[in-house]
Amino acid sequence: MVVVGDVVTDVVAVLACAPATGSDTPARISFTGGGQAANTAAWLAHQRVPVTLVGAVGTDDTGRARVAELTGLGVDCAVTRHPDAPTGTVIVLAAAGERTMVTERGANLRLSAADVDAALAGAPDARHLHLSAYPLLDAASRGAGLRALAAARERGLTTSVDAASAVPLRRVGAAAFLGWVRDVDLLLANADEASVLADGADPVAQARALARVAHRVVVKRGGAGAVWADRAGTVVKVAARPVEVVDVTGAGDAFAAGLLAAWAGGAAPAVALERAGDLGAVAVATVGARPPG
Numbered sequence: 001m002v003v004v005g006d007v008v009t010d011v012v013a014v015l016a017c018a019p020a021t022g023s024d025t026p027a028r029i030s031f032t033g034g035g036q037a038a039n040t041a042a043w044l045a046h047q048r049v050p051v052t053l054v055g056a057v058g059t060d061d062t063g064r065a066r067v068a069e070l071t072g073l074g075v076d077c078a079v080t081r082h083p084d085a086p087t088g089t090v091i092v093l094a095a096a097g098e099r100t101m102v103t104e105r106g107a108n109l110r111l112s113a114a115d116v117d118a119a120l121a122g123a124p125d126a127r128h129l130h131l132s133a134y135p136l137l138d139a140a141s142r143g144a145g146l147r148a149l150a151a152a153r154e155r156g157l158t159t160s161v162d163a164a165s166a167v168p169l170r171r172v173g174a175a176a177f178l179g180w181v182r183d184v185d186l187l188l189a190n191a192d193e194a195s196v197l198a199d200g201a202d203p204v205a206q207a208r209a210l211a212r213v214a215h216r217v218v219v220k221r222g223g224a225g226a227v228w229a230d231r232a233g234t235v236v237k238v239a240a241r242p243v244e245v246v247d248v249t250g251a252g253d254a255f256a257a258g259l260l261a262a263w264a265g266g267a268a269p270a271v272a273l274e275r276a277g278d279l280g281a282v283a284v285a286t287v288g289a290r291p292p293g
Contacts, residue, residue: 001044001260002123002157004116004148005037005132006108007055007070007079008088009062012288014247015095032288033069034090035108036164037132039250039289043257043279045074046291049264052076052126054119054148056085056111063087063107073291078119082107094247109140113147120151128264129157130256133164136180137172146180158185158264161214162256166192174198178213186263187214188256194219203227204235218259218273220252226277228269238273243281250289255280 013027033042041053053070057063059081066087067077088106092099120126129152135145152159161181163169169177174197181187187210189197198206203219207229210217216230221240228236258279262272286292 001049001051001264002054002120002126002129002152003037003041003044003051003132004054004111004129004135004145006035006088006105006134007033007038007053007057007066008035008090008103008105008108009066010034010090010092010249010289012092012094012247012249014287015093018095019093028287030287032290033066034092034250034289035088036134036162036253037130038066038070038075039253040130040132040162040257040260041075042070042073042290043254043283044261047257047261048074049257049261050076050125052078052119052123054111054116055079056107056115057081058085058087058107059083060087062089076123078115078122080110080115082110085110092249094249099247099249105134105138108134109138111135111141111144113143116144116148116151120155126155126157128160128260130160130162130260132162133169133177133181136177137164137168149181149184160184160186160188160260162252163187163189163193163197166190166196169193169196182213184214186216186218186260188218188220188252188259190220190252191222191224204229204237208235218276220255222248222251226255226273228273230269234269236269236273238270238277241277241281243285245284247287248284251280251283253289254283254291
């Protein structure tokens with residue numbers, strides 16, 4: 001598989017209580033690898049799926065550390081280095097089963113269509129391309145995201161897109177985004193993102209509506225499970241596996257990796273969703289967005 005999108009350093013603060021505005025809040029703080037695409041690639045490698053990550057970092061120490069970390073996890077890194085931009089950083093505030101992110105995308109904004117073409121040329125055995133939507137959601141990197149989908153189709157690869165984040169989705173608008181991802185093989189969206197992209201609050205109705213755009217749609221609902229709908233009229237709902245939640249950072253990325261590995265391997269929708277839920281459960285029981293060592 002080829003995964004396209006962001007590579008960042010996550011500064012994760014697991015808060016002991018609600019943030020105290022204007023004062024101090026105790027927290028457990030860690031510095032880990034992050035970025036939706038990098039996380040998904042790491043969880044794919046964790047399942048022994050051969051995976052190439054296409055992304056961009058700075059020439060700083062954090063960029064070198066992120067690439068070394070991913071390589072150590074088994075990810076083939078087609079990651080360009082930019083001396084005039086820092087490696088991206090995200091501050092993650094995690095509390096009460098939710099997280100808030102403060103983001104500097106940095107060198108990720110320099111990802112280009114040429115980077116995508118070069119990476120695909122170096123991965124002749126690739127069968128599937130997964131795009132984190134973050135490149136699409138920013139004008140500076142949009143060309144890379146659009147090229148990734150176009151180049152995958154030219155090469156006969158199946159495609160999937162993770163809708164990434166509700167606020168930037170709302171900023172670019174549902175109509176524009178759905179136009180960019182029309183006819184992808186699989187679209188993933190969490191509950192907030194699905195609400196931006198489709199009318200109503202019922203996840204089954206949202207998934208069915210979005211299946212008129214993508215061939216298959218999965219709405220990720222966290223602790224409420226997930227819904228699959230496709231153009232053949234199939235609808236599958238699965239419950240989440242009960243687990244003590246420590247940090248939800250990267251849980252959706254782990255879910256996506258489990259889903260992709262199972263679906264690309266020929267699993268039926270229910271089986272693919274169960275596998276996805278298993279990895280999501282592991283992720284929420286772990287601090288940070290990467291597979292446990």
